[in-house]
Amino acid sequence: MLAPFNIPCDVNNIRGQLRHHWLENQILNKTPEDVLFIFQNEKKWNALETEFEYRIAQAIKLSDDMIEGFSPRQLVEKITLLSSLSNDTKILLKDKIHKIYFENSNIQSISTRFKDAVKFLSDDIKALKKEWGETTSGENNAIKEKYQAVLDSATLLYNLIKLLPKGVALP
Amino acid sequence: MRCVVIIDSKIIDTKGLSAYLSESVKDISWRVATTISEVDALKANMLFIHINNKGASNYITQMCLNYDEIYITSAAPSINQLNRVEGCKKVKLFDVPISDENGWKTLPWGIAISEWKDGELFPIEILRRKHFTFPEALVSAYLILVAEQAELIVSDDELNKPSLWENAGRQFCEEVEKRKLTIPNMELIPKTKWKHPKGNNVSKCLIAVRSLFQNIEGAQPK
Numbered sequence: 111m112l113a114p115f116n117i118p119c120d121v122n123n124i125r126g127q128l129r130h131h132w133l134e135n136q137i138l139n140k141t142p143e144d145v146l147f148i149f150q151n152e153k154k155w156n157a158l159e160t161e162f163e164y165r166i167a168q169a170i171k172l173s174d175d176m177i178e179g180f181s182p183r184q185l186v187e188k189i190t191l192l193s194s195l196s197n198d199t200k201i202l203l204k205d206k207i208h209k210i211y212f213e214n215s216n217i218q219s220i221s222t223r224f225k226d227a228v229k230f231l232s233d234d235i236k237a238l239k240k241e242w243g244e245t246t247s248g249e250n251n252a253i254k255e256k257y258q259a260v261l262d263s264a265t266l267l268y269n270l271i272k273l274l275p276k277g278v279a280l281p
Numbered sequence: 282m283r284c285v286v287i288i289d290s291k292i293i294d295t296k297g298l299s300a301y302l303s304e305s306v307k308d309i310s311w312r313v314a315t316t317i318s319e320v321d322a323l324k325a326n327m328l329f330i331h332i333n334n335k336g337a338s339n340y341i342t343q344m345c346l347n348y349d350e351i352y353i354t355s356a357a358p359s360i361n362q363l364n365r366v367e368g369c370k371k372v373k374l375f376d377v378p379i380s381d382e383n384g385w386k387t388l389p390w391g392i393a394i395s396e397w398k399d400g401e402l403f404p405i406e407i408l409r410r411k412h413f414t415f416p417e418a419l420v421s422a423y424l425i426l427v428a429e430q431a432e433l434i435v436s437d438d439e440l441n442k443p444s445l446w447e448n449a450g451r452q453f454c455e456e457v458e459k460r461k462l463t464i465p466n467m468e469l470i471p472k473t474k475w476k477h478p479k480g481n482n483v484s485k486c487l488i489a490v491r492s493l494f495q496n497i498e499g500a501q502p503k
Contacts, residue, residue, distance in 0.1 A: 115420070189420065195439060203425070206433045207427055280423065280494060281427050
């Protein structure tokens with residue numbers, strides 16, 4: 111998808127937060143050994159306990175909103191130069207450019223796969239939290255295994271989030 | 282109290298963080314430095330440091346000697362890495378705000394840029410629009426051409442706005458010149474007096490503008 115100028119849109123903020131703050135800097139930068147180290151030495155992992163659930167909800171919302179959120183049709187209302195067009199023309203223009211964007215961008219497929227990947231990651235995070243709450247220090251491998259599953263599903267989601275445009279998409 | 286805030290460049294999806302911050306904060310009492318010696322030379326109370334993960338430990342260790350408190354964004358050099366740097370007890374997490382609920386101004390890349398005031402960090406109104414402006418006439422013209430090529434049926438009068446097309450032509454040529462590009466069909470889009478194209482010229486102009494956009498997109502860091 112073509113997105114020159116990083117034209118701002120709300121979903122792009124969310125995309126950036128999920129990609130950089132969450133996936134890159136809270137999950138993918140840790141190995142199973144790192145997480146085991148946290149488990150053994152600090153007992154608590156604040157982000158896992160308090161933040162990941164919110165990020166999952168944010169990611170689900172992004173998968174719901176991304177088709178419209180990156181659509182160039184929002185520009186027809188935002189750009190003042192187009193404000194003098196009649197309402198009928200605006201509607202026609204919006205419909206036409208959204209249709210072309212939708213057909214050419216593969217955004218529907220990304221949205222569907224994104225939703226699935228979020229579900230996988232959510233399940234794996236839940237399993238890790240459960241293990242964290244139940245396991246004893248003698249069962250360290252279980253933490254590492256659960257975290258490896260989190261890493262695998264986070265990588266899947268990360269590869270999809272990299273496909274998203276960094277601003278309003280132009281067809 | 283001297284404080285420093287470190288931002289990792291990779292989180293903002295764009296080049297030239299230092300340049301942007303320099304531009305944005307030059308009118309207030311902030312400065313931007315990219316090396317440790319620049320940091321020291323500035324003698325400022327609060328700094329943004331453009332830094333990468335590789336050099337983080339060294340920077341932080343040195344900064345601990347000179348600053349009372351060091352704030353990092355949670356997306357900046359990994360917390361794990363920092364936690365292992367001896368003597369970094371002064372390092373505090375300056376978390377990326379996720380909403381305006383706390384009064385933070387969230388910028389497009391998800392970081393609040395704030396100022397130090399009376400012992401607390403307060404948001405300042407960075408000119409977000411100023412930095413993230415785009416050539417609106419050119420984008421408008423492009424969208425109209427895209428829709429027309431796909432047979433948008435609208436009367437000529439509606440879309441034939443001289444101000445729009447003339448501005449779009451100027452913006453196109455400025456972007457091409459700025460990037461020193463050679464674009465197919467660029468001769469069809471003059472810097473002045475560009476008119477709403479008709480017939481075959483619609484697709485030719487589209488090729489020109491799309492080629493420019495692809496160049497811009499390709500130049501953006503992934």
